[in-house]
Amino acid sequence: MYLIMNNKSSRNKEKNKIMNQAAIKIISTSGIFKDKASFFLLLEFIGGIFIVIYTSLWLINYLLQGFWILWLLVPLSVYGCLYLFTFTITFIAFLLLRLVNKIYPPKEGIFERNSKGWKFWRYRYWITYLPLWSVRALPLPWLDIAIYRIFGVKLGRNVCIYDGWVDPEFITIGENTMTSLNTIIHSHLIYNDKLIIQRVEIGRNCIIGPQTIVSPGTTLEEGTILGANSITKIGQALEGGKIHVGVPVSKSFPIMSIEETETKLAKLGVEQYKKKQEGKNQEEKKE
Amino acid sequence: MSGPTSMKLASPTPVDARIRKKYLIIYFIIIFLSFIPLTIFEYYYFTLFWVSGWTWLFWLLIPFNIIAGIYILLLSSLIVSKIFIMIVNLIHKPKEGIFQRDIKDKDYLFWNIRNLIKKWPLYVAGTNPLPWLKNKFTLRIFGVRIGKNTSCDQCWISSEFITIGNNVICGISSSILSYGIERNKFYIKKINIGDNVEMGSKVVLMPGTQIGENAKISAHSYTLPGQILDVNKNYGGHPANLLEKSK
Numbered sequence: 001m002y003l004i005m006n007n008k009s010s011r012n013k014e015k016n017k018i019m020n021q022a023a024i025k026i027i028s029t030s031g032i033f034k035d036k037a038s039f040f041l042l043l044e045f046i047g048g049i050f051i052v053i054y055t056s057l058w059l060i061n062y063l064l065q066g067f068w069i070l071w072l073l074v075p076l077s078v079y080g081c082l083y084l085f086t087f088t089i090t091f092i093a094f095l096l097l098r099l100v101n102k103i104y105p106p107k108e109g110i111f112e113r114n115s116k117g118w119k120f121w122r123y124r125y126w127i128t129y130l131p132l133w134s135v136r137a138l139p140l141p142w143l144d145i146a147i148y149r150i151f152g153v154k155l156g157r158n159v160c161i162y163d164g165w166v167d168p169e170f171i172t173i174g175e176n177t178m179t180s181l182n183t184i185i186h187s188h189l190i191y192n193d194k195l196i197i198q199r200v201e202i203g204r205n206c207i208i209g210p211q212t213i214v215s216p217g218t219t220l221e222e223g224t225i226l227g228a229n230s231i232t233k234i235g236q237a238l239e240g241g242k243i244h245v246g247v248p249v250s251k252s253f254p255i256m257s258i259e260e261t262e263t264k265l266a267k268l269g270v271e272q273y274k275k276k277q278e279g280k281n282q283e284e285k286k287e
Numbered sequence: 288m289s290g291p292t293s294m295k296l297a298s299p300t301p302v303d304a305r306i307r308k309k310y311l312i313i314y315f316i317i318i319f320l321s322f323i324p325l326t327i328f329e330y331y332y333f334t335l336f337w338v339s340g341w342t343w344l345f346w347l348l349i350p351f352n353i354i355a356g357i358y359i360l361l362l363s364s365l366i367v368s369k370i371f372i373m374i375v376n377l378i379h380k381p382k383e384g385i386f387q388r389d390i391k392d393k394d395y396l397f398w399n400i401r402n403l404i405k406k407w408p409l410y411v412a413g414t415n416p417l418p419w420l421k422n423k424f425t426l427r428i429f430g431v432r433i434g435k436n437t438s439c440d441q442c443w444i445s446s447e448f449i450t451i452g453n454n455v456i457c458g459i460s461s462s463i464l465s466y467g468i469e470r471n472k473f474y475i476k477k478i479n480i481g482d483n484v485e486m487g488s489k490v491v492l493m494p495g496t497q498i499g500e501n502a503k504i505s506a507h508s509y510t511l512p513g514q515i516l517d518v519n520k521n522y523g524g525h526p527a528n529l530l531e532k533s534k
Contacts, residue, residue, distance in 0.1 A: 049350040231507050
């Protein structure tokens with residue numbers, strides 16, 4: 001059950017080929033080891049603090065000279081400094097990313113340990129680490145959409161992703177989709193000394209439930225719902241307009257509106273439902 | 288990638304509310320003592336560069352001052368809490384076993400006090416924006432054995448009775464718990480994780496599980512308390528079973 005690749009998704013034949021080569025099960029990990037690449041982060045950190053200090057030096061000077069009224073501006077300046085810090089960091093990270101991507105453009109596929117693809121994936125990870133951390137630590141966490149867009153993730157309007165883990169590359173999310181608490185959307189996976197990177201495509205009007213894991217290569221069509229506590233396999237394609245549930249996803253149900261469920265309950269002859277209806281009828285008669 | 292707003296990846300240190308009320312002073316004393324080295328450092332930084340007239344150096348070195356400040360606070364809080372834990376362990380040694388979940392039970396009481404002492408340094412390490420000397424470093428000081436090249440900064444690992452081997456990958460937001468509570472009973476059991484183990488994201492290891500070398504656990508599965516996973520095999524499901532066609 002775990003090993004069978006879903007053959008229904010015929011359009012993803014190329015993806016399935018890649019999968020069979022690696023013989024991957026559902027194990028999806030995100031092994032992040034610390035190495036020299038993480039010193040990119042120090043460069044961003046120091047640069048960000050420098051710019052924050054030198055832009056707010058005039059205020060500090062006036063404060064030290066004794067303009068006491070300017071103390072009222074301090075809370076505003078603190079708030080502004082937080083945003084200035086994150087956006088300078090993202091600017092530096094954006095420049096670094098462009099430089100790294102010119103040397104080795106990011107690709108989908110399978111990479112061996114210590115190969116060039118593996119190395120540069122790690123560089124990209126550490127470059128994008130600090131901006132995303134600092135955005136989410138800010139008092140306005142849903143601003144992270146802007147920073148994901150700067151790093152090249154295609155996000156539609158009204159997307160909400162601030163309560164889960166999302167990779168900053170090879171992900172497209174359509175309009176009006178919602179992800180809930182503690183979801184994980186990976187476009188990468190580590191299995192047996194191999195790194196797999198595949199694009200995740202999420203359509204419009206989707207809902208991704210709490211505690212789910214979306215593994216690399218999955219495609220969600222328009223209007224699908226991923227149920228709570230479920231996982232998708234690698235390269236799985238989910239049909240649109242249905243609720244999908246399972247570990248990994250194996251069952252699917254039609255989405256029922258509230259009226260439909262009520263009629264179904266009436267057919268089943270649920271006592272509570274009958275009582276409610278009787279109550280309503282009596283009220284109508286009285287009127 | 289980086290943590291969502293609802294998560295702070297400090298390792299789990301739950302404290303009973305009845306015990307917290309009694310011993311809350313310890314927590315504040317630890318915080319107070321751990322800020323003393325930081326204040327001394329900042330005082331000397333200020334007198335060296337500002338009062339003596341080197342103001343341009345004062346502004347130039349501020350980013351390094353902030354980085355140094357974070358790590359001075361982390362190290363001082365670790366040292367203070369380690370001293371407190373050594374004193375507490377002299378009074379009562381931590382043991383494995385099944386205990387009563389009562390305030391009168393000594394093992395339960397001292398387990399809670401240990402958690403209260405560890406809370407502050409683990410919080411400082413968990414909220415640190417820089418990736419060096421995070422949870423792995425603090426857990427090693429509190430007596431968890433973690434091997435080389437393991438990546439375990441993005442998951443919850445309880446801070447005692449755990450050994451982890453070399454080259455282990457712990458997935459994002461997976462939790463490794465060496466304690467459990469069932470009605471009126473409370474139990475602690477040791478967890479062993481061998482070399483080269485791969486764990487998927489959101490795996491939950493219950494107390495007493497033992498994982499052999501090169502074993503793999505698939506994402507979103509949990510183990511039963513006291514379960515033994517064999518060497519070189521793949522596991523998955525609720526609870527974890529052998530997967531078909533494993534090597």
